[in-house]
Amino acid sequence: MPDSARAEGFISPLLGYDWGGASGCPNITGCEDKKLNLGVGVGSMEDGIGGELEISYAKDFFGRAPGYKSSVLTVMGNVLLAPKYGPARPFATGGLGLIKTNIDFTPTSLLDSHNNHFGWDLGGGLMIFVGEHVGVRGDLRHFKSFKDLRDVGITLGDTKLDFNRASGALILKF
Numbered sequence: 001m002p003d004s005a006r007a008e009g010f011i012s013p014l015l016g017y018d019w020g021g022a023s024g025c026p027n028i029t030g031c032e033d034k035k036l037n038l039g040v041g042v043g044s045m046e047d048g049i050g051g052e053l054e055i056s057y058a059k060d061f062f063g064r065a066p067g068y069k070s071s072v073l074t075v076m077g078n079v080l081l082a083p084k085y086g087p088a089r090p091f092a093t094g095g096l097g098l099i100k101t102n103i104d105f106t107p108t109s110l111l112d113s114h115n116n117h118f119g120w121d122l123g124g125g126l127m128i129f130v131g132e133h134v135g136v137r138g139d140l141r142h143f144k145s146f147k148d149l150r151d152v153g154i155t156l157g158d159t160k161l162d163f164n165r166a167s168g169a170l171i172l173k174f
Contacts, residue, residue, distance in 0.1 A: 007050075009174045012041040012137060016167025018058050018072075021144075023163040035061050037165055043080065050080040052093070056165070061101070072163075073100040074143060076121050089127040091139075096120050099145050099161060117145035117161055127171060135171040140164065 016037040018025065025031035039056025054076050062070035078095030099119040125139025144162040 007044045007046040009044045010042070010171055011174075012043075012052075012169045012171045014039045014041065014054075014056065014137075014167045014169035016056070016165045018061065018163050018165050020164040021162035023061060028164070028166055035059070037167065039074075039167075041078075041169070043078075045080060045082060048081065048083040048089075050082065052078045052080055052095075054078060054095075056167075069102050071102065072161075074098065074119075074121070075100075076119075076143075078121065082127065087129045087135075089129075090124070091127060092124040093139070093141070094120065094122040099143060101161065119143060119145040119161070123165075129171070129173075133173045135173070137169040137171050138167070139169075140166050 014037075016039070017028070017034040018037055019028045019031060019034065020026065023035060025034050035058045037056050037058040039054060041052045041054040043052030044050055054074070056074050058072045060070055061072040064070070074097065076095045076097035078093045080091055080093050082089040082091035097119065099117040101115045101117065121141050121143045123139050123141030125137060127135050127137045129135035142162070142164050145160060147160055
């Protein structure tokens with residue numbers, strides 16, 4: 001009797017670096033000022049299609065200066081396309097969400113909407129499972145904020161923000 005398909009939930013803590021665009025690091029290599037990015041993805045997949053909520057944070061994203069905060073928080077809802085080839089799953093991902101700039105982790109700054117930007121991300125990578133419930137993942141993603149669509153009367157944000165991220169993650173399936 002064939003196995004019945006069931007959704008696989010996962011949690012995936014990540015560690016990465018931002019480069020290009022607004023990050024202050026023009027290339028992924030040869031940059032001494034890479035910004036560490038910490039985050040976590042939570043989601044589920046069934047038959048190679050899934051969804052993920054990914055939250056990541058990069059401190060001092062635009063650089064350091066006395067009295068200057070320059071971090072970036074991203075909260076993205078993504079679709080995952082990840083066909084299974086034995087223990088490997090190459091994947092493509094993309095989604096929409098929040099890109100929040102210049103925050104500290106205080107209730108006031110988290111609730112402040114002045115530095116919120118509606119944006120998107122697009123990327124891909126490879127997941128490799130070393131057991132039924134444990135794997136690793138590497139990916140490259142591009143993040144970009146939408147600009148105002150003044151001609152049609154839609155206000156999304158006035159800041160053009162874009163950057164790339166390379167990350168590695170642990171995957172815990174349940």
